[in-house]
Each structure stands twice: as C-alpha cells, then as structure tokens.
Amino acid sequence: MRYSDDIIEEVRMKNDIVDVVSQYVKLTRKGSSYFGLCPFHNEKTPSFSVTPSKQMYYCFGCGAGGNVFNFVMEYENYSFGEALSHLADRAGVQLPRIEYSSEAREKAKQRETLLEINRQAAQYFYYQLRRESGQIGYRYLTDRGLSDETIRKFGLGYSDKFSDDLYKFLKGKGYGDDQLRDSGLFNVDERHGMYDKFWNRVIFPIMDVNNRVIGFGGRVMGDGKPKYLNSPETKIFDKSRNLYGLNVARTSRKPYLILCEGYMDVISMHQSGFTNAVASLGTSLTSGHASLLKRYTQEVLLLYDSDEAGVKAALRAIPILREAGINSRVVDLKPHKDPDEFIKTEGAEAFQQRLDQARDSFMFRVSVSEKEFPMEEPQGQNRFFERCARLLLELSDELERNLYIEAIVRQYHRYGISVEDLRKRVNTLAMKGTPIEQRQQPKTVEARQAQKKESAADKAQKLMLTWLVTYPGIFDTVEKYLSPGDFIVPLYHEVAEMLFEQHAQGDVNPARLLNSFTDSEEQREVASLFNATIHLETMEEQERAFSDTLIRIKQESLAEKNKNWDPTDMAGLQELVKAKKELEDLGRKRQQLHISFE
CATH class of the missing domain: 3.90.980.10 (DNA primase, catalytic core, N-terminal domain)
Structure with missing residues (x-):
C-alpha cells in the first residue's frame, strides 16, 4: 500500500533522527552535529555524522546517508514499508488500515x-x-x-x-x-x-x-x-525462498554472508562469533535464495562440506549467485569435513583465516575442471584449455574476461599456454556460436563516467545545494541569479526544483525531500548533495567561494544551453547573448554578491 505523503512525513517528524540512530550508534556532540563510528563500514575514527537541523545522517567515509527512513532501511535491511511500519509503531502513529x-x-x-x-x-x-x-x-x-x-x-x-x-x-x-x-x-x-x-x-x-x-x-x-x-x-x-539463520545474519554488519549446508553448521558458527552464516533448507540453492541474499549483501562465501557432494553444491551455486549479481568465493575446509568440525579442532581464529583466504569462485571452477582431464598428456591439456575457454565465454564483460585469461595463464603457464593462445581459443569458440551466458552488456561509457573524478562543475552544484539547505537565508540572493534550470546534472536539477519549491512555500526541509527518492543509490547521492564540504575560515573566503561557485554554475549552464541551441532559433540566440553579457557583468561585480553563512 502507498501511504500518503502527509502520513509518511508525520512518521518521520515524530522520530527524531538523533534518538533513533542513538539506539544503534554511540554518538558524541560536536558543534551542531553528532558524530560516531559508521555502522555501515569498518572505521576507527568517527566519520559518521547526524545533523538534527537537517534530520539527516551522512558518512564522510563511505557515503552512506539519508533521513531516518533510510537509516532504518539500511541498518535493518528493511523495505520502505517495513521501515515505515517500524517507525510508526515506535512513535505511536496509527497507519491507515488497508482495505482488503x-x-x-x-x-x-x-x-x-x-x-x-x-x-x-x-x-x-x-x-x-x-x-x-x-x-x-x-x-x-x-x-x-x-x-x-x-x-x-x-x-x-x-x-x-x-x-x-x-x-x-x-x-x-x-x-x-x-x-x-x-x-x-x-x-x-x-x-x-x-x-x-x-x-x-x-x-x-x-x-x-x-x-x-x-x-x-x-x-x-x-x-x-x-x-x-x-x-x-x-x-x-517456501523452502526455496527462505534461508536458515538469515533473521540474525541480516543484521550482522559483516561485508559478506557465509552460505553453508546445515542447521548445525549455522548454529556452531554463530556461537563462535560468525553471525553472518546462513544455510538453505534441505535443498540446493535456488534463484529465489539468490534474490533473497541480494537484498542483504553483495558477496557470499560458499562453505559447503569438503566432500564430492559439497564441491558439486558449490559448482551449482556459483552461476546462480552470479546471475543474481552476487560475487562469490569458495572456502577450503580441508582436511576437515565441515565448519563445525573445523572450529572445534582448530579454533575461530584459524577459521577466520580460511575465510580470508577464500578462493575466487571462477578460478575454483577452473581448478575443479582441471581434475577431469589427464593433464600429463597433451590431449588432456588441450581439452582442459578448451573447457577454460568455454567458461570464459560465460563472462560478458570484456575487461573481466581478459583479467581471468591472464589469471589462468599465470596459474597454468607450466603447460606453455600464453595469453594470446587462450584469447584465440575463446574467440574461435565465440565465432562458432558457443552459447554465452545471457547477461546485459555493460554500458562502458556510463561505467567510465561513473568512475571519473568529480568535475569542478559537479562540485560547484553540490556545494550550492548544501549551502541552500544549511543556510536557507541565502535563497533570496541566490534566486536573483540562479534557477533550478541552471543545475545541469539531472539529479541535481530535480533536487534543486524541489528545494526552490520548498523555499517558495516557506519550509526548506531536506529530510522531507528525501522521502521522494526510493532507490537506495539515489538516496545516497542526494544525501551527499546536502553534505558537500569546503574549508572556509574568514568572511572574505566565504564570499569568494560563494561568488566563484555561483559564476561556475552559470557558466556551465550557459555552455550546456549553447551546445543544445537550435541554429534556427533566433529568439533563443538573443537570450543566450543577453545571458552571456549578464554573466560577464556579474564577473566584474563580484563584490555585489555579499553573502553570510551565519
């Protein structure tokens, strides 16, 4: 059920973010904010901040951020509906009954x-x-x-x-x-x-x-x-959609989950401190299990028994996890049969070392394949590298495939195989139409853009949005020169429109604004827009930074409009010329941009 914005906002306002976060994180007040160790990544120096005035949290280390709903969702691994219900109960808010x-x-x-x-x-x-x-x-x-x-x-x-x-x-x-x-x-x-x-x-x-x-x-x-x-x-x-121990493991705060075989494996591991262990319920891993795991982690360590059945179970699980977008590694327990026996014999510290040494799942598949062929014979070697090529063809990402080609060659160079030899074999099989794992091709351009360093223009837009939220009093000055249309990054533009609308209604409220974003990555990025930092000590530095930022935003906005200008649009050309002249005048009169961050 989709609850009204008013109900959602009522629940948010009645759950002060400092009170809620304090139930999970020890916070210490520093100035107008509270700081503590981030619960979403391991750190020794507090970089996790909670700001009462914004009713938001933000980690300057890992980038986690949002309002009270986002925090509960990320910490408890709740859906939005579950987080809303949890916080409504906490605040004594009666949610509307669902009509069935x-x-x-x-x-x-x-x-x-x-x-x-x-x-x-x-x-x-x-x-x-x-x-x-x-x-x-x-x-x-x-x-x-x-x-x-x-x-x-x-x-x-x-x-x-x-x-x-x-x-x-x-x-x-x-x-x-x-x-x-x-x-x-x-x-x-x-x-x-x-x-x-x-x-x-x-x-x-x-x-x-x-x-x-x-x-x-x-x-x-x-x-x-x-x-x-x-x-x-x-x-x-439904045993294909539930995992034993997940009710505890989902809040373990570990960077991965451990997937093992049985109840006792899970229980003995939890007792030894490995509270991120789960097991399937008397059945092989299914796509339903993988989808469930995806809600709580990006990586799974496979910890099946070290016998033949355990190896087969791991081999079945690896492609299922991969299809769900989960990275996997395989833990070697030999000479012990299962984790319970290992921990009892060698202890928790040795067990942790085995977890740390878990093998890349693709290379595990390669090593298991090696045992199927008589590697002392040239024909066996040839068939083995043919198998490797088929496995490599399952990888749709070219960079990933090349990295594994190099890894295989490093491990089996004693057989005289070269990178070029194996790449040719892969290409030959591809030309023959060997079935390739159906997976969406990576958008390489978008990937490169996501990895590039933040541009000065992006930084300027983020700073301005942070200032508008932190010091709403500057809105009256900013509105003389900027409109939401000057924020050219699509997400920043959307946020700017919402902020300008809130200002017009007399209530700049970033925590309420975040309610409009349901995608977790968008929530993180929007939270970062309200937490951009720049070190400014004097009033002169503040005024200079403000004027530089405002002019940079206008410059990038005009450049974008000029790039998209239709040569047949003479009225548009006149607007561009006028705007450019106004920008030049503004640059010469920076001193007019008096601003106060008090």
Whole structure:
C-alpha cells in the first residue's frame, strides 16, 4: 500500500533522527552535529555524522546517508514499508488500515493462524527439551558443544517419542483439524488418523527475516530414518525462498554472508562469533535464495562440506549467485569435513583465516575442471584449455574476461599456454556460436563516467545545494541569479526544483525531500548533495567561494544551453547573448554578491 505523503512525513517528524540512530550508534556532540563510528563500514575514527537541523545522517567515509527512513532501511535491511511500519509503531502513529477484499482478508487470516500455530509449536518443543523426557535431545545438543545461551537464541527444542503429544497440545488450544493439517506439522492416514510429523527429534525452528516461525527441521535421535526431516511447503513456508539463520545474519554488519549446508553448521558458527552464516533448507540453492541474499549483501562465501557432494553444491551455486549479481568465493575446509568440525579442532581464529583466504569462485571452477582431464598428456591439456575457454565465454564483460585469461595463464603457464593462445581459443569458440551466458552488456561509457573524478562543475552544484539547505537565508540572493534550470546534472536539477519549491512555500526541509527518492543509490547521492564540504575560515573566503561557485554554475549552464541551441532559433540566440553579457557583468561585480553563512 502507498501511504500518503502527509502520513509518511508525520512518521518521520515524530522520530527524531538523533534518538533513533542513538539506539544503534554511540554518538558524541560536536558543534551542531553528532558524530560516531559508521555502522555501515569498518572505521576507527568517527566519520559518521547526524545533523538534527537537517534530520539527516551522512558518512564522510563511505557515503552512506539519508533521513531516518533510510537509516532504518539500511541498518535493518528493511523495505520502505517495513521501515515505515517500524517507525510508526515506535512513535505511536496509527497507519491507515488497508482495505482488503473478502478473499484477501480470508487468506491473511489463514496466514495469521498458521503463524500462531507455528509459534505455539515452537514454544511447546522448547519446553519439552527442558523436561526429563527431553534430556536425550538436550544431551545431543550440549555434546555438540552448544551452550544454553545458543540453544535459547535459536529456540531449539525436542519432540517426544509419543506421536500425538503436539496434536493433543494444539487441539487443547482450540485449533481444528483442517487448520492443523494446513500447518504441515502433522501426517494423516486412514489407520492412524492425524499424528505428529516430528517425534523423537531435536527440533530446529525455521524463522523468516522478521523472526516469525514458519516451519521446522528435526534431527532424529537414534538410528531412525530419515535422519533429517523438514516441514513440507505450506502457505507460509517456501523452502526455496527462505534461508536458515538469515533473521540474525541480516543484521550482522559483516561485508559478506557465509552460505553453508546445515542447521548445525549455522548454529556452531554463530556461537563462535560468525553471525553472518546462513544455510538453505534441505535443498540446493535456488534463484529465489539468490534474490533473497541480494537484498542483504553483495558477496557470499560458499562453505559447503569438503566432500564430492559439497564441491558439486558449490559448482551449482556459483552461476546462480552470479546471475543474481552476487560475487562469490569458495572456502577450503580441508582436511576437515565441515565448519563445525573445523572450529572445534582448530579454533575461530584459524577459521577466520580460511575465510580470508577464500578462493575466487571462477578460478575454483577452473581448478575443479582441471581434475577431469589427464593433464600429463597433451590431449588432456588441450581439452582442459578448451573447457577454460568455454567458461570464459560465460563472462560478458570484456575487461573481466581478459583479467581471468591472464589469471589462468599465470596459474597454468607450466603447460606453455600464453595469453594470446587462450584469447584465440575463446574467440574461435565465440565465432562458432558457443552459447554465452545471457547477461546485459555493460554500458562502458556510463561505467567510465561513473568512475571519473568529480568535475569542478559537479562540485560547484553540490556545494550550492548544501549551502541552500544549511543556510536557507541565502535563497533570496541566490534566486536573483540562479534557477533550478541552471543545475545541469539531472539529479541535481530535480533536487534543486524541489528545494526552490520548498523555499517558495516557506519550509526548506531536506529530510522531507528525501522521502521522494526510493532507490537506495539515489538516496545516497542526494544525501551527499546536502553534505558537500569546503574549508572556509574568514568572511572574505566565504564570499569568494560563494561568488566563484555561483559564476561556475552559470557558466556551465550557459555552455550546456549553447551546445543544445537550435541554429534556427533566433529568439533563443538573443537570450543566450543577453545571458552571456549578464554573466560577464556579474564577473566584474563580484563584490555585489555579499553573502553570510551565519
């Protein structure tokens, strides 16, 4: 639902940004702003600022910035709607009720019921673990090295040996058989009727990113089959779109997430301080998992078991992650089988070193391919480099492909392969029409522009926007010479139009302006427009900087208009000549541009 601008602004105004950020970051007042260590990148010297007058935050180190909505979205990895709801609850603002159709209301009610059944079941399993009959499950967990705190944190439980305990418990809560059947917690057959799906098992509650129990996993005690059992798909549980541990890992503030195989891998890693670990739920990684991961990270470390099945799982996951735009690396655990065994044997510090040494996923695929060919024979070498060429053709970015060609040659130069040899093989396969991974071609011109150093003209426009927000009193002077049309960078022009309109209405409010931008990259850039800096000490320096900035903006604006002028437009030509003359006069009379930043 799209809430009105008035409601959004009410929620923002009732959540002072200093109060909200202080719940996450220790802030110290310096002048008119507050500073602390940035929660979005690692730093030792505070560069993260919160400005009450602007109701905005900005990090001069990494460029993160925005209003209170942006902060909660970035820190908690919330969507805008989730952030709005969170802040509305915090401020006691009642959001308008969403009007559903009768069918939609019924579906929502069914989901709420299933979530409540799962919550009740999780509490029941947790209670059973602490009873005498649950000691077998409790000993299993403690023997695996889990502390009571970890058991509590993950809500681990136990299902008794009797196959109707949970059924009786939930029936006693007033739930009907149809509701219990839909929960996925029970089996039904003609002989036994309805009975518990999970019995005589250690229970692992599965939670979504909002910490709601949506399903369960169970590890059998003893030699029963299957060893691990998961909830079936239900109206609230889709195992291809949920990841175990993500509800905790998404707020770990680590630069990457670690993807491993099972519940115990995740739990033991979290207990050892690696709180950015997640696992798929008894299934191979899917595009749905990758899309979910993309919401929270740009990089994933693959940490599957070191056996053949683990290698195959990694090979399947790499292209799926790549297709989602996620960089991946592969962690080598040898000689240990899994992370739990590694950490118990060698410790957390050694484990961190293995994470730091994780291999580039493309080169991992190359090294695995090498093992398929008899490399002591020329024919085997030739087939291997043919495979390398096919892998390289999957890379649509030419620069990336060239870098990997050089990397392969460095690693396998002992076979006499050269960069030119491998590049020719790639080109030959391309000419034959070898299927290339379908991915949007990079816009090289735009990429180069994005990487270029900020121009003096861009800097001037950013400075002026910062000054207009910080010192609204200069608007009356600025409006005599500049209009929004003089800001020629499209985003800067859009922001200038909004600021000039706010000034006309008597309320320059950058935090409210940010509500209009929903794209995270745009939000960062707009926030940077209000935090451009230049060191000015004296009044003379301020006035000189202001006049230089204003004249630079006018010069660039006229140059842009001149470039786009239609030679048949004589009236337009006259306007350009007049504007140029006014600019020349302004340059000669800089002293008229008196300005105060007080």
